[in-house]
Amino acid sequence: MYFRLYCSPLSAIKNHIMHRLPRWDLLAQYGFYAFCSIAVLALQSVLFTGDAMAKPQDHTEPSVSATPTLLVAKGSVVAEPSEQPNNELIVQSNNESYAVVDVGVLAIRGYKATITRWQPLMRWLETQIPNSYFRLHPLSLDELAKGVETQELDFVITNPGQSVLLARQYSLSWLATLRSPLNHGAAMQVGSALVVRADSAYHTLSDLKGRRLGIVSTSAFGGYLTLVYEAQLKGIDLPRFVGDIVPLGFPLDNLLYQLGGRRFTAHASPNIAPNVEQATTDTSPDVSSSISANPDSTLDSDLDLNTHHQVSQADTLDAVVVPVCQLEQMQREGLIDIADYRVLDNQAPAGFHCQVSTRLYPNWSMAKTNRASQSLAKSVTQALLALPEDHLAAKAADSAGWTTAVSQLAIDQLLKDLDMHPLQTPWWHNAWLWVKSHQQWAWFVLGILVLLNVYHFWLEYRFSRRGRELLNTQRQLSENRMLLEHAQRIAIVGELGASLSHELNQPLAAIGHYCHGAEVRLQRGSTPEELQSVLTLIQQEVTRADSIISRLRNLMKKRPISKVPCFLHELIQDTTPLLAYEFERHQINIGIHITGTPYLQPLDEVGMQQLLLNLLKNAADACVQQRELMQSEAQGTGQDSATQQQRYTPTIDIELDYQQSQILLSITDNGVGLSSEASQLMQAFYSTKLEGLGLGLVICRDIVDSHSGHFKLDSAVNGGCQVQVSLPRKADGVL
């Protein structure tokens, strides 16, 4: 019995251990451990190399900072150093009678184009505000932010995305918003256009899965963030959705060129790309020289504002994101043919003249910083609002003048949803600050992690060793079980000795008789031909003897358990002859009843035979006991034992029912019945018989279990005993 108890948990462990050949969990553990070690080293190096990280990093992605936008301006009179305070000093010393006003502008299309666009506005302001000198500073996103921070600028003109970012970090007062000339002066003018080549196969954003997407910068508002937000509203995580995002930097023109449409203006060869160092040192060219530059400087802009983010020829882009109206603007400027391009998911509102893939956000706005005085701001605002729609300054800025500042709420919302709002510090930043201020805790947590890991490995090792031990034990147990089963089979054969020797003796006797008869006949002159038929008869008897012997040999040999498809009723008909003599001797009637349509079932033949022999032998013993009991009773009451015997007919019924889902085998006898509890009888080494080992029923149940069936021992209605075995049906021939 003890080995049964172990079997089920053991098999579970075995499955767990043996079938998990690739130890992914372990690999993952090793990986985690390695990661932790690296993390420790990294933390160490950071914490002990001074205060390198003391200043929180600017969380606006610095990708644009790698893209110097202030490049060499051809023919600039003075190449001033980039340090703004110096700049201021120089100007003041030269022009004491003028109030110098520094205006920072986001240079989205290159230095020259920026000058061209905004210088007329500066002129207008100078004319409106006496004794003033408005100095234009075309700046990148970062430079603009830095300029505001260091109070080097009085006013800024920037796109809505940055305007919000700046407004949340620094004290800015919004004065006016640019009106669009295209759309009846609407102030909502910012958004993204997702552009593909007209001949490409993409029709919506969702077609771009895994494609290369060109953008200006990951922090660009009109060119990128609005589209990300739009995608997010559609349930698409754009940075993961597309295969590759290529930030090309300003100018925007380059994006469309990279996409691969036709270019109509002669352009400089890429080898003109200037030296980066030189580009960064040459800054802020003299404004007046810029003003005098030809407004129609698109040809130059290519030369001047060349990008060093050239995409190599092999890596063509599948789509690019440009600010709204960029496409139409360049078409108007004659740089491209808009027919070469197509805008995906166009959702421009009625009357809006540009194609746009996103909703629209407020246009560029102008704000005053802390440095500018209130009175100056007031004058500037008045001047801006007074700018006529058709004024040169308005047209140059691609606008229809200015209007009062528009609400930035929509932008606020967008930035918040994209987790980029300036008021929201990223979680890792907070975490880092916490780690910085609670170093000892960080170390403690790390130490705990390492310790837990070590502990885990130790457990894992212990577990695997334990598992192996259990497997060994299980193997031993199953070996012992096989030996025990074998021993019990031998024991049955021993118990069946008389029956078997009778069975074997019959054919041998017949052979002897035939041989002798033939011999006598030959002596008395029969011809061998006459005796031919006897040989056939002898052969039959040999076959009969042989079948009994092989049946016995099967039963007695040690063998691995193997299941082969066979009919259970054939097995029964094969097994009962082994007991025939036993039944005959005790005059026990045996009945075999088969119902249902027989089907093949994978069975352990020898095991099943052992089961049948055990059960039938038990039944026969019970019948014999019952008869003896009745005889002794009869003697006690002085009745004739013969009449008593007449009254009692020992009977064993084998009923086999082939049901749809299972095979039901029941063996019923009318013997003495159960003398103990069924559960007790099923225990190993418990026997009610004098010479019994007490293993028969245990092994029977074992065999039934190995066929995933059920074994039930019960009292029969007529006072005898009934054993029920049910075997669930398995697909024919499939083990």
Added chain:
Amino acid sequence: MSLELPVYLIDDDDSVRRSLRFMLESYGLNIIDFDSAEAFFSAVDLTQPGCALVDVRMPGLSGSQLHAELIAKNSPLAVIYLTGHGDVPMAVEALKLGAVDFFQKPADGAKLAEAVVKALEHAKTHYQDNQYLETYQALTPREREILKLIAQGLKNQEIADNLCIAMRTVEIHRANLMKGMQVASLAEMMLIYGRIAERLPLE
């Protein structure tokens, strides 16, 4: 010739029965086989001489039960037991009941044939005795009395004196006796009387 008498072979195992039959027929015996005692009883006239070869263990009536039935009916049939694996108590029991022989399968053909022949002789004698007994039972009480006195060696005169009858009457009875017993001589009659005497009920 006793070999012409029927030999009844009763065994439930077909192959054993057929092989025995084949063997015994080779000795020129007249074999009639049955697969059960019941079939045997329903087909055979038990008053005729013959030999019964019976298997001890059979479903239904066993060999010994069959034998007991034969004895109860005073059948002249001689019984030889055959057994798969005989044991001594069983053999003793069988021989006590009056079995001619007891064989264990596989039986030695020659010995079995010999035993069968002996059994047939035995059966014939038994049958004859039965005949004589019947004849004896047909005699009148006075004739049986005179026969008994003759057997005691008394002369006619002594018998007459003994029974207080006339000498002549004794002579008439004696002649009737010889006729009734179907014998030609006194010596023959005495021989027969000697054979049946032991089976006669005491008077």
